[in-house]
Amino acid sequence: MRAVAKTANKPGNKKSFWQKCLQQKTLIFMSLPLVLLKILFAYVPLLGWVMAFQNYKPAKSFFDQDWAGLAKFEFLFKDAVFLRDIRNTLAMSLINLVLGFVTAILLALLLNEIKNVVFKRTIQTISYMPHFLSWVIVAGIVQNVLSTDSGIVNDILLRIGAIDSSINFLGEPKYFWGIVGASNVWKEVGWNTIIYLASMSAIDPSLYEAAEMDGAGRFNKILHVTLPAIKSTFIILLIMNIGNILNAGFEVQYLLGNGPIQDVSETIDIFVLKYGMQKNDYALGTAAGIFKSVISVILVFGANWISGKLGEDKLV
Amino acid sequence: MKKMFKRILAGSLAAAAAVSMTACSNDTKTTEGGxxxxxxxxxxxxxxxxxxxxxxxxxxxxxxxxxxxxxxxxxxxxxxxxxxxxxxxxxxxxxxxxxxxxxxxxxxxxxxxxxxxxxxxxxxxxxxxxxxxxxxxxxxxxxxxxxxxxxxPETDGVYQGPAFWIQKAVLADAGYPEVKTLDEYFELIENYQAKNPTINGMSTIGFEILATTGFEWVLTTAPNYLDGNPNDGDVKVDKETYDAEIYANSDFAKRYFKKLSEEYAKGIIDPEAFTQNKDQYISKISSGRVLGMFDQHWVFQPAEQSLTTQQLYERQYVPLPLVFDEGTEPWYRTEPYxxxxxxxxxxxxxxxxxxxxxxxxxxxxxxxxxxxxxxxxxxxxxxxxxxxxxxxxxxxxxxxxxxxxxxxxxxxxxxxxxxxxxxxxxxxxxxxxxxQEEFEASLVDYDKEFLAKYGKKNWMEFLNTPPENPVYFPAWNIDKVDGSDADYANQKLTDLAVRYLPRLIMSDAGTFDSVWNEYCAEIDNVDVQAYEDRMNEVIDWRVENWAQD
Incomplete structure (x- = not known):
């Protein structure tokens, strides 16, 4: 990518910025709507951040608002509930990140080794179908499957005699993170393999042939050819996902969470909803949102910087 | 080619602008002659x-x-x-x-x-x-x-307010008894459940609880009524001094949840009660397998409707104004306000x-x-x-x-x-x-017979005639003012309730007290004073401004 970009940027003679703009006016004109869209939907809303520093009341105009300084942030970091929610968010994010990468790469490797095309396509289709279900439906399925009242998991465990009485999976805090992790894998694993399969199909077959000549078996070929080949894809995805680490998801915790397990199920997003929308403290909700965004940006650049230091591809 | 492209682009931009302009204007109201x-x-x-x-x-x-x-x-x-x-x-x-x-x-x-x-x-x-x-x-x-x-005067035949509800079938099976206390109520349910482990092919649920977001009060407010207080939300208001205080950590609240934990251990209470949402709650009641619950009637009205459609009249509910001890005057039904x-x-x-x-x-x-x-x-x-x-x-x-x-x-x-x-x-x-005459005529035969057994004309008569409302009444609708300390204290109390009460109810006899103490200790960390001050402030204001001479 970078090499291509460099040649395109090298003008034959030195021109000023404005001359270059004039020369490329069609390109600029073409990109204009997108830039405007980006400004409108990604930057203009940032003006709302100013709310976090006010005792914001919706009906008043901007100049009548009462400034609060950093009081809202102070409230947040003194609040045990918010700190607990940060912990939950990080924990579930890490679980999702690790499980998501491991299962997707494993499945992609397995699929890549299948020679029967019909079988391979069938598995692939079935495994990525759940991606298109909304979380509301998935949560409903999870609730049914784990129900104490004739849910299939409890039913099987009872029948094989592993337990004496039904386990209330959704009512006990210790199971919750596992349930969220497993639901995420079920829903997204097939979808996540697509990009790895794509980068695997781009591997030059002669590499495999050469490895075979050197006496590599199936496992050695995976280890020494396939995995190194998808490393750059993996790194790029990792950097992008690290930026999302404070987005542990909202729907699944909101839909499956309930009173007794709120200690482990409530995430930052739910906190924002609860105080920002239900309690109408928009300032507090915004402050929590700002905190989340700032941490995310730091994490992305951090991961990017480390990746660069390690001599790998960088995202930016 | 280039020109053509420009034209298309300009056209699409104009279209986009037009679309966004229509989207922004909300001037679609029709006004005729002012x-x-x-x-x-x-x-x-x-x-x-x-x-x-x-x-x-x-x-x-x-x-x-x-x-x-x-x-x-x-x-x-x-x-x-x-x-x-x-x-x-x-x-x-x-x-x-x-x-x-x-x-x-x-x-x-x-x-x-x-x-x-x-x-x-x-x-x-x-x-x-x-x-x-x-x-x-x-x-x-x-x-x-x-x-x-x-x-x-209020002449409605059906009661919509709070009560402990019980299936008509349970009362009929026990020979139409008068039920006054919480203990009697659970005894009836236990007996019936033992005799009928399944209803319509599904396992019987003795007592159901709703505790989902927005309906936490179904779980938390019951003890106040059992203690003989009217619908004052989260506070008990002294009948003489009009002094309001929370009862979440009171002895009578403890008594109620202790009873529930005993019933839970006996398998009377639905183990999924605290993880279900309102739709699941309604659908369980609609299936006719729930023998009783504490609730306000309007909340589970859709389930009653569905039972009517299925003609499962014996699975519909009767309100009971229960108290802890006989001798306490129940105050579930209030004068209309x-x-x-x-x-x-x-x-x-x-x-x-x-x-x-x-x-x-x-x-x-x-x-x-x-x-x-x-x-x-x-x-x-x-x-x-x-x-x-x-x-x-x-x-x-x-x-x-x-x-x-x-x-x-x-x-x-x-x-x-x-x-x-x-x-x-x-x-x-x-x-x-x-x-009244239309209400009586519209009753199905099962209900006519049922009411006759009790010698009552309608469902409202299952509730005692209430005393006059206190001037400030009701405290439940007192505005906590969004974002105030009182409001946050209220939110924290609700969060604590849904976190601890299920644990309390599901705990066994040995751990009940330690969970209760933990719960009370957490309540002490909340700015309860701010909440009670706000309640009292408004109660005083109402007494001053609402009193009629």
Missing amino acids: TQKHFSVFITGSTEEPSDDNKLMKKIEEELGYTFDFEYLVGNEAEKVGVMIAGGDYPDIVSCGDNTFVQAGALTPLDEYISEEKTPNIWRHIKDCYNKLCYEGDGHLYVIPAYGLFDG EQVGQGYGISVSCEDPEAVVQMFETFLSEEWQKLFQWGVEGEDYMVDENGRYYRTPEQRTQQDDPVWKAQNKMNAFFYNLPKIQGSYTDGNGASAGAQ
Whole structure:
């Protein structure tokens, strides 16, 4: 990518910025709507951040608002509930990140080794179908499957005699993170393999042939050819996902969470909803949102910087 | 080629601009001759939505010229209202459940549009309690209450308030006993469940609890009633000094949850009670396998409706005003009181508030009230030679059919409209439910027999006649003021309750006390004082301003 970009940027003679703009006016004109869209939907809303520093009341105009300084942030970091929610968010994010990468790469490797095309396509289709279900439906399925009242998991465990009485999976805090992790894998694993399969199909077959000549078996070929080949894809995805680490998801915790397990199920997003929308403290909700965004940006650049230091591809 | 491309681009940009401009303007209201006739309405009533060919809606359009855009609540009301306020874009008429809209400055004060001359019906309806209905923050009237303003005595045959509910079958099986205390209640349920481990092929649930977001009070408020206090929400108000304090950590609350934990250990309480949402709760009750619960009737009304449709009359419920100890006077049913702040408000986005008030005025006339509540004469009800209203058996059956109701009633819209309750000037009950002879005639045979066994005429009689309401009553609707310390304390108390009470109920006898102590210790960390101060402040204010000489 970078090499291509460099040649395109090298003008034959030195021109000023404005001359270059004039020369490329069609390109600029073409990109204009997108830039405007980006400004409108990604930057203009940032003006709302100013709310976090006010005792914001919706009906008043901007100049009548009462400034609060950093009081809202102070409230947040003194609040045990918010700190607990940060912990939950990080924990579930890490679980999702690790499980998501491991299962997707494993499945992609397995699929890549299948020679029967019909079988391979069938598995692939079935495994990525759940991606298109909304979380509301998935949560409903999870609730049914784990129900104490004739849910299939409890039913099987009872029948094989592993337990004496039904386990209330959704009512006990210790199971919750596992349930969220497993639901995420079920829903997204097939979808996540697509990009790895794509980068695997781009591997030059002669590499495999050469490895075979050197006496590599199936496992050695995976280890020494396939995995190194998808490393750059993996790194790029990792950097992008690290930026999302404070987005542990909202729907699944909101839909499956309930009173007794709120200690482990409530995430930052739910906190924002609860105080920002239900309690109408928009300032507090915004402050929590700002905190989340700032941490995310730091994490992305951090991961990017480390990746660069390690001599790998960088995202930016 | 290049030119062609430019043209396409320019064309698409223009189109995009046009689209975004239409999207921004909300100027789609039609105004004819200065009086607005088309209104958008935000509706929270959970009854069936009127179909497009609804009989009443057509009548309203033909005779009065009003047309509506209804926006129905889906999901959590507080959230939806919060989003509306954050966006600042309101329908003309909004359903209010509390003061949230008023505090956000989203409502138009109605004072100047209401007077004896301009709106005689509304004036007659609210003049006696006008000062009570005004928002205590600024003294203006924003919402005409939808419920609680009675003409004549309350004559409804069905009770909608809080109670411990029990299936008729359980009482019938035990030989129609009088049930007074919580212990007797659970004994009946235990016996019945032991005899009938399954109902309609599904395992029997002895006692069901709802504790989901927005309905935490179903779990938390029961002890207050058992202690003999009226519906004061999270606080117990002293009957002499009017001093309010929370009872979450009180001995009588502990007593109730201790009882529940014992019943839980016996397998009487649904283990999924605390993880279910309201839909799951309703569907369990609708299946007829739930023997009892504490709740307010209107919450599980859809389930009762479904049981009627399935003709499972013995699986429907009877309200019981239970107390801990015999000798305590129960106070579940209260004298009707104005549901202050609950009803339709007119938003600041409405161009012609006067037109809306005039519409309410017309709808509050006896003619239109009868159309909303009874229906069309000759089609939905009959008049006998004495001028009394009644329904034929077919007309009664129709009233239970959701599809028919969607085509012929406007209950979802009427829910928050100001309404006549009690009786009309001609002596007929405001609705069929308030017409005693019609109520009795409409009972199915099972219910007639059941009531006869108890020697009662209707369900309301299962509740004792209440004493006079205290001046401040009720404390449950006291506005905590969003974002205040009192409000946060309240939120924290609710969070603690849904976190600890399920654990408490599911704990065994050995660990109950330690969980209870942990819960009480957490409550001590909350700024309870701020909450109680706010409650007392408003109670004092009400005593001063509401007292009638």
